[in-house]
Amino acid sequence: MESPNGCSRKAASKDVSLQELRERLVEFATVRGWEQHHTPRNLLLALVGEVGELSEIFQWKGEVARGLPNWSPGDKEHLEEELSDVLLYLVQLADVCGIDLGQAALTKIVKNAQKYPVNPKPSPNYN
Numbered sequence: 001m002e003s004p005n006g007c008s009r010k011a012a013s014k015d016v017s018l019q020e021l022r023e024r025l026v027e028f029a030t031v032r033g034w035e036q037h038h039t040p041r042n043l044l045l046a047l048v049g050e051v052g053e054l055s056e057i058f059q060w061k062g063e064v065a066r067g068l069p070n071w072s073p074g075d076k077e078h079l080e081e082e083l084s085d086v087l088l089y090l091v092q093l094a095d096v097c098g099i100d101l102g103q104a105a106l107t108k109i110v111k112n113a114q115k116y117p118v119n120p121k122p123s124p125n126y127n
């Protein structure tokens with residue numbers, strides 16, 4: 001389904017691949033003539049800005065419970081938007097740098113597992 005702003009919207013609650021996001025972002029930028037602005041540096045700075053917007057949501061709230069049970073629907077929608085902004089700029093940054101982000105992330109998980117082997121006695125800080 002195509003919306004008036006040039007974005008197609010698919011049914012919610014389906015798995016979305018990083019490749020699909022990458023392709024949608026390329027299309028989004030191309031039809032608007034924005035590729036020239038999407039340099040690694042510009043995308044990194046945009047990503048950092050979005051991380052700041054995400055941080056603002058949690059600023060001054062103290063620790064919040066998992067699942068955010070006391071948050072309003074509006075607050076959760078705002079969180080969804082800012083998390084998405086961060087993800088989308090990260091996907092674009094990886095793309096223009098020629099990084100396969102999904103594969104890189106899987107590789108990093110393996111490296112982390114080697115760096116932090118399972119401890120038979122859980123740390124008192126991680127219950």
Ligand SMILES: [Mg+2]
Pocket residue numbers: 050053081082085
């Ligand atoms: Mg934002």
